[in-house]
Amino acid sequence: MIASFYDELAPFYHLLYGDWEAASAQQGRALAGLLGRHGIGPGAHVLDAACGIGTQTLGLLPYGYHVSASDISPGAVGRLNEELLQRGLKAQVRVDDMRTLLESEDASADAVMACDNSVPHLLTDGELLQAFHSAYRCLRPGGMLLLSVRDYAAIERQNPDVRPYGLRYENGDRFLATQVWEWDGDTHYDLRVYLTHESPAGECRTQVLKSRYHAVTIDQLLTLMHAAGFVDLRRHDDVLFQPVLTARKP
Template sequence: MYDDIASLYHLVYPDWNEAIKQQGSALNGVVSNFLGSVPLSILDVSCGIGTQALGLAALGHNVTASDLSAAAVARAHKEALSRGLEMTFKVADMRQCAQMHGSGFDVVLSADNSLPHLPGDEIRVALQGFYQCLRHDGVAIVSLREYLEDEDRSSPQMWSYGFRYDGSDRYFVFQTRDWNDDAYDVAMYFVREVKQGTPASVTAGLSRYYAITIERLMFLFRDVGFTDVQRLDGILHQPIVLGRRSAA
């Protein structure tokens, strides 16, 4: 999906630049609280177009950012250059993060409900990689949607982000969700409205999510070796699960 929509994905935010600042500041508060002051070495294994990685780099952290989507990584790299930020970018699968990035990072980050793109057994594989990428006493941070056992899983569903402006163009942005047991397919739509002399257009992408509960994710954190596993609320727009690699 993200290769198809990387050029427009900033439109899911009312003000993407403000979101970069806010999320960078919020995550900086978390890592500073657990690990001390900047600069820290941070590996963002699902950077997308860079919302969290750019904000953290702007605050002085040494950020390595990767994503499975080559188009998203290219967009994030372009945004970093335009902001004068020195960052390392790679196209990589988070399930292979240890092979791609090595070890010794202070922080491994996967934000914005990226990890639930994987089914449970593959989430375990990814978390094992996060653990291996960390230095002793480093922390892994995952933010994700709170999936509830009793939530409405009827199909189809639609979620509207409303109208967004990109230069002189106005878009209507929305997603549809189609559930199948604990998995659901999300189609993202960016509809550019018709203007005089310019026809309407639709940019869209499709992806799948797996509804892992926070309790299950915390169990998997502990199961692969993380200690001090905890849930943090009120920091980002989604809950955070954090775990520490034990000291040597």
Template sequence: MEPSTQDFYDGMAESYHLIYEDWKRTVTNQGKFWGQWVRSRFQSLGNGRIRLLDASCGIGTQSLGLAQYGFDVTATDLSPNSVERARQEAEAMGLSIRFGTADFRTLEQDVAGTFDVVFTADNAVPHLLTDEDLLSACRQFYNKCAPGGMVIITIRDYDSLIRERPRATPPRIFDDGKRIVFQVWDWSDDGTTYTTRQFIVQDHLGTWKTESYTAVYRAVQRSELSNFLQLAGFQRVEWFMPEQSGFYQPIVTATKIEA
């Protein structure tokens, strides 16, 4: 039986910040990056509050920073444990964010209202493994966008990865060698999906502790995701690669044209 995406993130909720060198600094940096990047595409709003749905908020890596940057943020995730962690972090930071548990495929019934931006970063969409689920999610993103709004999605560069099929990510070493973070990837025979095992290894007073969490991803190529977005009704599908945007993953945006 394939590992559950919810179990993956529920299990990691208390440790997720450890995959970053300094998670709180990352929150601030992401808020600044995305705040500027999104506002540059909504210049007509000036400094007004942009209504944003972070549909894969996790423990709040982007939503906390965007709230700091003045966005009107609603944050949801499939993982109740992650949402609760994000809620606690927001409270500690004095931020006002509406939180909830929601699936990409059921946003209409799980989340009230529409938004200027529907947002999902950090390769969350490729957890959907079938064409039906990907199209369903894109339709939900479309329905949650206000007229003139846009969806913003970031995923790994699968156009390259599907050719190379790497077996692991390079280890990242933090805390003067006392914390090591890496992933091992087990590809399917046809290269369309892979199982990730996320490892967090830490030195606790001379004893090394290992945490591992498992999830499955689809290697969604850019043409595939563009097609699903267009089938859902979006227009002006645009891709921005890291060398162009400054973000570490490819970004795709698509617009819901005003009636």
């Protein structure tokens, strides 16, 4: 379900941002600064374990990091390869599942990151713990795990919760995207993304993409990261548009 959702979204993902190129550059700058402040500087190997179409990978590469990028969605990975080619940038890109990271070697990365609220796609604490164990395995001693997530404890439960992205324009077309959250209790919700395209002639078509999220709290994520063996757990509210969590492998 996760893979097919992002396969369908990959061609349009950049339109969810007002300016995706600027957002990618800003996030890359912010992440490079955070990594550098923790002793992980240019030349270090970063594994982007939920790369999507490359928002963080593309932003980080100009700062001299060696990036391996993986995602469960073949469509997103394909889009990232296209974006790298267009920019003349290089990264190792592959399809992989952040729960297992089977394509990544033990102790091969100085940092493992998963941004843009990707880890709450894992619907149970057991899946989350599995992902954190896999990240731990892939990190060198002293390496950092870095996540950006929504603060679900601060989000009011409304049912349905309608969240429009805004109107975008591309190649003469109008593009409107809206999220609808439908809560199933307090800890999980179904997500629908409505993508509407209007041609210059006024012809419209709408796609509906479906996924599901685990509204796991930041406190619970930190507890699970600690259970996986991580230390020096921190929350940062001044790096990206979502809270950033960091932790170290001893």
